Amino acid sequence: MNDATIHPFAATSRITTGTDWTDERARTALRRILDAAIRSAMPDVVLPRYLPQRPKGKCVVVGAGKAAASMAAALEQAWPDVDLTGCVVTRDGHMAPTRRIRVLEASHPVPDSRSEAAARTMMAEVTGLGPDDLVIALISGGGSALLELPAAGLTLDDIRTVNRALLHSGASIRDMNVVRRHLSAIKGGGLAAAAGAARVVTLAISDVPGDDPLTIASGPTVADPTTAADARAIIAHYGIAVPDAVQRVLMRPPVTGTLSPRNRYTLVSTPFMALQAAASTARELGLTPLILGDALEGESRDAGTFMAGIALSARQHGVPVAGPAVLLSGGETTVTIHPDQPAPGRGGRNTEFLLSMANTLQGHEGIWAIAADSDGIDGTEDAAGAIITPTTLSRARALGCDPRACLRAHDSYTMFQQTGDLVMTGPTLTNVNDIRAVLVI
Structure with a gap:
């Protein structure tokens, strides 16, 4: 079995440390961090020793x-x-x-x-x-x-x-x-x-x-x-x-x-082992990692609002960590579809988490985030998750998307598909739950 077949998610981009954090650099860093977490949980890496x-x-x-x-x-x-x-x-x-x-x-x-x-x-x-x-x-x-x-x-x-x-x-x-x-x-x-x-x-x-x-x-x-x-x-x-x-x-x-x-x-x-691997890669990229926990649960949109608040505090006050830093978390949020709601759109718990976070941040500068299911499939969709940036909402609106309406309709996949922000890994052949990384500069 060759590495390309088993690990289709492996990133190849290289990043050097510095002070000039462009959008491209932020995206590449987040993907590097996600890929490190997933790679650390691959069976050919962890199974033989046990x-x-x-x-x-x-x-x-x-x-x-x-x-x-x-x-x-x-x-x-x-x-x-x-x-x-x-x-x-x-x-x-x-x-x-x-x-x-x-x-x-x-x-x-x-x-x-x-x-x-x-x-x-x-x-x-x-x-x-x-x-x-x-x-x-x-x-x-x-x-x-x-x-x-x-x-x-x-x-x-x-x-x-x-x-x-x-x-x-x-x-x-x-x-x-x-x-x-x-x-x-x-x-x-x-x-x-x-x-x-x-x-x-x-x-x-x-x-x-x-x-x-x-x-x-x-x-x-x-x-x-x-x-x-x-x-x-x-x-x-x-x-x-x-x-x-x-x-x-x-x-x-x-x-x-x-x-x-x-x-x-x-x-x-375990999810915590994966977060430790993500933290190690963050340090290599010149970032201070802070693991918030490997067992975060609750409604996806509520978790997105909460995480946005932590990111804003880090950005504005340097609490709980001063940038450049990355906030890491794992666990499994949920999306509740109420019986009296219209038929939901397309999306999973990670894209809904991110859309809620973006709606709360309202384009605040210096904050990017990635959230993905480590198995490569967010809910029942073909994306692992997505990335949000300071321009996510403005780009969505320019394409005719209403981010708040998409959130109400549980249609996060559709919006991120249109903005080009979906994270596509394909099946990774491992599963340590969701990996979330919030980059604060």
Whole structure:
């Protein structure tokens, strides 16, 4: 596998430090910072150092997520002489070349019949293994939709209905995955329980605030301490209407499986690690980095307004950091589509965050920002995110766009497409959630 294939996002522009920050230089610096964060989370960079002791018996590889295929390729490269079998499932368009581990594709963010077929295949792969055998589970963000096995009494359509409602409710990824786990036979430790006495080693790339193993891909190899009552409370809190069959399943007594005492879980890459790599690149560019946090959540437009306020304070008062500086943050904001609103336009949480930030800044000089999903796909669009500059709003208006109307209509992608400010990386084959960098000069 060559670097150009695995890392299509790699920047080639060079920047020298100095005092003359042009728009072009600011854009290139932001892209360099984003690319450094993504590159630091690539499986071929992080996976080899965490591989377990080789087994006496079989080595079965399973996994799910947007990085699952590239993780499988990295494992094959690190263990060229080990007899690896098994399969992983990834999102359409996120394939990587493998020779021993089969790679399947399925739908995201709502599961389809391929998600269920992948789950059944993996359960069969790990069933009947013994104590000398090893299961390596390669888990990354997106696995909740890509790997689905409805609990007894449910159909895939029931799961899809609930998933769609959760995605539009404004629920956090943590709350969404509590509900998903209680409707699934493979999540919340179901896959590890099926492995019986085998040693189970999970290597995970985190895409969730707080790096909770139970939340990453809904924890197929992690015991679930939450209850069906917790899932019912979340459904009630967000006012979600669910099928009758879902109500019945959530009223049943719990069924628990037993996980092997040799079950081990390791985070090989996290959002904070990616932000540290971004900070290192910022220093190389003559900027002072300030990491505000790797777990920022909340409504995207509110987060954009808040971040604009911090940037203005840094620009005008040198607080919390004096420029030239870059404010770094990660996490996952949400976009709530209310039932009484007109059909939304095109956009994702990162472009909505940026449009809100631009509307608050109103062209203030000396502030640029980039925000992108590290997997290369912001929501369901083909852009990873976008860049805003001091001229974003004036350029949009000159093209006939109303930035505030676009924000109200959740149509941020359309505006940034017209201004030429979208960030297009293609699938990066990793996923450490969103990366946001605000440049203050």
